Amino acid sequence: MRVVAAMSGGVDSAVAAARMLDAGHDVVGVHLALSQSAATLRESARGCCTIEDAGDARRVADVLGIPFYVWDMAERFRRDVVEDFTAEYARGRTPNPCLRCNEKIKFAALLDKAIALGFDAVATGHYAQVVEVPGVGGGVRRELHRAVDSAKDQSYVLGVLDAEQLARAFFPLGDTTKPQIREEAAERGFFVARKPDSHDICFIPDGDTRAWLGRALGEAPGDIVDTDGAVLGRHAGAFGYTVGQRKGLGLSRPAPDGQPRYVVEVRTDTNQVVVGTADLLGVDAITGDHARWCGPAPAGVVRVGAQVRAHGAEVPATAWADGDRVEVRLDERIRGVAPGQSVVLYEGTRVVGSATIASARLDRD
Structure with missing residues (x-):
């Protein structure tokens, strides 16, 4: 299988690319240039997508002996992620740019371009698992599940993937813990083995979201x-x-x-x-729009676990779909649910789908 390995320049994507190569796939490394004026160096563990990161990704590709390219997606990222982020805050909402990036960039723009160039799939360093189960009428169906390492699980930010995108996605790290990944990287001779993880919003490297919005919106x-x-x-x-x-x-x-x-x-x-x-702040009812399903949409009222933050707790709930909208009734109150955030629904470890929170309220006293 011909696979594009998305290589950010960090340890996770480096090991993901290596594992895809070990599995016998024809792998090409691709670094996404997402900034029209990328910084030369990273600022400690904040931000990513710098020129330094691109160089780190290229050096890993050289160690692996795979072709490496930089694909310019800065304009698409600006339009679909940065401008969306700004517009959402201007509306008084609280968006999650990582979900939007996964939906619009890594598993839309990147995957679409890869397929157009004759590739079969995209692999990333996300911590999540793809499980193949028997499909209706034969064949197999792919499900998205939580990672083994609960502290690093990124299934929440992948809840925007639909069944077609999931069919062409690989997450080779989902069965491994982060310390094990760093050990493996060191054994493979990757100098990024001890490189700090990136965190915060990648296009706000100093972490001051309010100041950034002040400059963007006045x-x-x-x-x-x-x-x-x-x-x-x-x-x-x-x-x-x-x-x-x-x-x-x-x-x-x-x-x-x-x-x-x-x-x-x-x-x-x-x-x-x-x-x-x-x-x-307590709410127990959520209405979401822009529903995205990792498989078939729920039929009728279903029992699920609902998660409203990337590293938040999962709350037992009932949910039902109504076209592009989702209604969620939580078994217990939770605090601080803001419009613009995402609610991701689970059945056990399986990701059912997600929606953008339009409103949250208290239905029961």
């Missing part, structure tokens, strides 16, 4: 108010806040009962940030 001063409308402070832009946020509010007046305050609503129409006590 300052828009407004009021921070309580649930009764009393002004408690000022902000430089409602887009810099998210539901559930406690730090960085800069309030001059404490709550009468001394309890901490949290962001409970972002009102972009009036440019207000509403704060309240923690009990106002």
Whole structure:
């Protein structure tokens, strides 16, 4: 099988490429250039996609003896990920750019180009597992499952893959822990074996999302108010806040009962940030749109596990699909669910699908 190995320049994608080669596939390494003005060097463990990262990926490809190319997808990334991220925050929502990147770049733009060039599949260094099961009417069907290493499991950010994309995706690291991957990389002679993991949002390498949004959207001063409308402070832009946020509010007046305050609503129409006590954050019902299914859509009401953050806890729930929308009823309340986040549904370790959260509310007292 001819396979494109997406190589970021990190240890995970390096070992993933090596394992695909060991499995007998015809492997070509590809590094995605996602920035129109890429930095030369990484800033410690923050960010990625620098010129240094591309060089690291090329050196691993040389060790493996596989062809290596850099594919320029900066314009597509800017349009489908960065601009989407900015627009979502401008609407008072809290997007997850990693899900959008997986959906629009790695398993749409990259996979489409690979197929157009005659490749059969794409392999990445994500921590997740693909399990083949008997299909209806014969053959096999591929399912997406959680990784063995629960601390590194990335099935949540892959919940946007549909069945056709999953059929052409490989995740060779899903059965291994991160320490084992680093050991394997060292044994293979990869100098990236001890390279720090990238984290935070790749296009905001300093990690200051609020400052980045301020530069992108411009300052828009407004009021921070309580649930009764009393002004408690000022902000430089409602887009810099998210539901559930406690730090960085800069309030001059404490709550009468001394309890901490949290962001409970972002009102972009009036440019207000509403704060309240923690009990106002609890929700047990979620409506999602932009549904994506890793296999057949659920038929009727089904029991699932629902996860609303990349490393959040899974909560027992019931769910049902209604066209492009999904309704989820949680068995227990959870806090800080913001529109724009994603809810990913599981059946055991299997990823059923995902949706973008349109609203969250408390249905039961």
